[in-house]
Amino acid sequence: MDRVTTNTVEYWDRVAESSRFSHPLDASALSAAVPRSARLVDLGCGYGRLLGELIDLGYRDVVGVDQSAAMLDRARAQHPAAQLIEAPLDRLPLADSSVDGVLLYAVLTCIPADDLQLAVMAEIERVLVPGGHLFLSDLPLQTDRRNRARYRRDADHCGQFGVFDSGDGTRFRHHEESWLDRLTANFEGRGSRSVHTRTMRGNPILVVQRHLRLVP
Numbered sequence: 363m364d365r366v367t368t369n370t371v372e373y374w375d376r377v378a379e380s381s382r383f384s385h386p387l388d389a390s391a392l393s394a395a396v397p398r399s400a401r402l403v404d405l406g407c408g409y410g411r412l413l414g415e416l417i418d419l420g421y422r423d424v425v426g427v428d429q430s431a432a433m434l435d436r437a438r439a440q441h442p443a444a445q446l447i448e449a450p451l452d453r454l455p456l457a458d459s460s461v462d463g464v465l466l467y468a469v470l471t472c473i474p475a476d477d478l479q480l481a482v483m484a485e486i487e488r489v490l491v492p493g494g495h496l497f498l499s500d501l502p503l504q505t506d507r508r509n510r511a512r513y514r515r516d517a518d519h520c521g522q523f524g525v526f527d528s529g530d531g532t533r534f535r536h537h538e539e540s541w542l543d544r545l546t547a548n549f550e551g552r553g554s555r556s557v558h559t560r561t562m563r564g565n566p567i568l569v570v571q572r573h574l575r576l577v578p
């Protein structure tokens with residue numbers, strides 16, 4: 363894969379005010395599995411959309427982590443009760459085994475490279491308590507003509523089928539489900555669902571959502 367300089371802090375800072383994310387929170391799976399006293403960390407929290415939902419559900423110890431200061435400014439303004447940390451997800455300033463549950467929503471799609479995705483997963487495993495919960499929402503390979511065309515268009519220069527340039531300065535990845543299985547090999551599955559939603563640009567998209575537990 364060529365050097366990806368596009369998925370930078372600068373891109374997410376630039377779009378922070380105008381972005382609108384949409385992967386729906388699986389509130390019933392979360393509520394059934396995780397007590398309200400739990401420490402929940404939303405990795406790649408963006409402008410705090412899910413932090414607000416967690417607080418509204420009654421979770422009191424809610425932390426958001428993102429590397430974009432502009433996203434966190436927007437999150438801070440909207441959700442003053444949330445704790446916010448500016449950090450890259452492959453170097454979390456959180457103690458080992460200090461987190462009961464992690465949300466990772468629409469974040470792997472922003473990280474095209476295998477090695478960085480693996481580093482983020484290793485950090486999640488480090489900070490979660492044994493048996494801790496991971497709620498993952500991300501994009502599998504799509505079957506529609508628009509997406510298949512751009513996978514084919516960019517496979518060579520992006521070095522991976524499913525990675526493509528967005529055209530506005532970033533690069534996204536849609537995943538083989540087998541790759542998501544590999545990333546989460548140290549977790550056991552508790553549930554999964556597929557959901558139709560919209561991209562940042564309003565195009566229809568299929569999202570896969572998994573509830574996983576870190577195998578003790």
Ligand SMILES: C[S@@+](CC[C@H](N)C(=O)[O-])C[C@H]1O[C@@H](n2cnc3c(N)ncnc32)[C@H](O)[C@@H]1O
Pocket residue numbers: 374383384385405406407408409410411412427428429430433449450451452466467468469472473
């Ligand atoms: C598509 S947004 C999703 C935001 C949020 N999870 C939601 O669903 O509303 C992806 C976010 O992940 C952040 N992000 C991407 N790669 C990151 C990394 N390596 N370290 C920290 N944050 C990252 C971006 O800054 C952006 O705010």
